[in-house]
Amino acid sequence: MTLLRDDLIQLRAIEPEDLDVLYRWENNADWWEVGDTLAPFSKYVLREYIAESHRDIYDLKQLRLIIEHRKDQKAAGLMDLFNFDPHHSRAAMGMLVDPAYQHQGIGRRALKLTLEYGFSFLKLHQLYVHIPAQNTASLQLFLTNGFEIQGTLKDWLHTTEGYKDVLVLQRIRAQEKKRD
Template identity: 45%
Template structure:
């Protein structure tokens, strides 16, 4: 049985009350390079997104969950399955812990493993993958320490308006 509850955190569906948290994340220009975002999102658009988040992953082809602290239910970050392909039994995986002070405390590893177990055991996926900038050493370490393997380097993949950067693709196969 898959449980979306770990030792320190649990994963849950987004709620309308999460509007301000999601709004802050989506409009933080420092994070835009992680998601190829190039424009701000209005509260209206995020409210509409949250209303439609009730679609299941087979309809929406994505799933976004809140990472919450068990002790006080505080939202610490978001974790996503995206580009979900039931035919090929794979999905991309992304994670963000909002506050730097909450990072490197095992929260990311716990959330990552909870979602990977869900993807493999409930969604019956064969693999999950992540695209991570070559310069994002913290994310590379998080994924590699949790069973993901670097399988390729996409050269000059991302452009920030001034220069190109490389991006690794990492994969974890359900054996």
């Protein structure tokens, strides 16, 4: 497997041609309550974001990649590494898979590629994620890929249905076997 690509998907830099799909995803108010978005993004702001996205993770402390379906060469989602801390060798993760591409194994593949990139190329010691407790699909995805629940943030998300708990999951890079 090549870094950031397998036979179905590739993780790639954001391109100016991604503006319309980013605009649609970022302005989907149904997803705002699991993030920090409180208002829509303009196309101008997103254009500026794309123009600055060439800066590296050490500069921005974030890396956002498009999950591209290789067969149709369309954006199928986003993979984020953020809160990057080079001193402590850790980063948070976030993922969005467009509803049109869900239930096709794309999230699992994107997670696997990101873990490989984070642990082997960036030399991270750990990756962590915050997942709403009721999001069983995401919990299952991360748990089956070596993440462990480390705690619960009570009433962490204010939603239209009231406050919701968030689970903190963490995966620590497997230690190399000591050679005698």
